Amino acid sequence: MSRSDHGDDAAIEALLSGTSAGSEHGSLAAFADELRALAGGPAPAPSPELASMLADGFSPGAGPAPAGRGRARRATWGRRAGRAGVGRRVAAAGAAGRAALATSVALAGITAAGAAGALPGAAQHIVATAVEAITPFQLPDQADDEAGGERRRGAGATGRAVDGPEAGAGARDGGGEPAGASGGGSGGGEGGGRGGAPGRAGPDRGGPVPAEGGAPAPVHGGRPGDAGDGPEGPGAPGATGLDAPGRAPVPTVVSPPARDAPLGGPRPGAPPPVTVPPVSTPAGWAGTEAAEDLAGGEPSPVDAAPVPVATTGGGQR
């Protein structure tokens, strides 16, 4: 680079940085000033999306920064893989979307816990009823046990348990529930919490099933009185289903209802219930021995005789 170029560069640098005297560059300096003036004035009106972020806050992601210092590269706005992308999508989903996502995740966990019999009594009853309404399976239900094996369907075939997704943690069925389950709920639904599609209940309906007192049911929870493994393991005797992380799921003893099976449960003399693994059971489920090991060795009165499908013929339907 020649000396004149250096000199020019210095003069240009002074012009562009605004340090040069106006007389040195005449209209160039005036032009530069006018160009800078375009940056003056108030901020433009924000878009609706930005206005919402400014007013309500936002979730700053940890997405990749655009062109870094010293090395220009394409901005990675289009990158969708990875947790950062997921995080951005969740953050951008809006409050309703995030609520729906959280509700779905919680409901999946509640359903799994219900299959394991790991929910508190009232919640277990609600989930069991809901599952039984749409599937051929029966879940452990302490309420039925307490009623002497006779299944109660309270006011609850319709509008039972949970309302729509909007209910969040608040849906509660106000009628026909075992003690402790009614009232006190946050009443996400209409009419005391019996809202929702009549006659239907299930994983596609709404928020987590609350435990007694209206708090959302824990996903991993022992039932009252269980001698159990604590909150991580299902403490219910013969407990089944979702366990602490890392453990093999415990089989749930459920009985596909016979055509003529009474609503209240198996008839005297009916074949023992068949052990059927829960939905979440991965391949290689160990069987009842594992269940007993994990549950502390006490067989459940509900699944009194868990019979692996492979080892018995009498109880299988």
Added chain:
Amino acid sequence: MHGGRRIGPGALGEQFDHVLAAARTGAGWAAERLWRTLAPSVAGYLRAQGSAEPDDLTSEVFVGVFRNLGSFAGDEERFRSWVFTIAHRRLLDERRRAARRPHPAAAVADPGRAHAAPEVAPSAEAEALGRLGADGVRRICDRLAADQRDVLVLRLVGGLTVEEVAAAVGKSPGAVKALQRRAVEALRRILQHQGVPL
């Protein structure tokens, strides 16, 4: 002035670290402070570059800024550089979209041409001289080569240093200096041609 750059009167200065920390937690008030500090400059940059919708694009820039705030670390100068880098990228995206989908509106026929007059009063000098004005400035900028205009506007409106402009446009500092030299020469010829005394 600092480091070859003019710091605008709206700079946060000592408050920047506090505001940035709050914005990184998602605080709307902090985001608004950042918005009000830099949005005028970003909008001015986009107008000077002939953006079809500079206000909307400015909002889009800041949505991207706030969503990626977790990845930023640095001082106010670096933040400004980062914001203008995002703005430049968004501008290129807009130009590509406009080039792929020609718009029948005459104002957008040329992606590089601005169509909205900013509501910015001309400088006192320009008023006294009665020569340019905001529209005149933009018309002159339109006559520059795209890469020359990018460098010039980022330097003058964005207040970026040579190195920061280089990072934003993906060129070496030496190339940026060459471009700004050519841009100034081109400006000199244009203004001379228009009868503006140099």
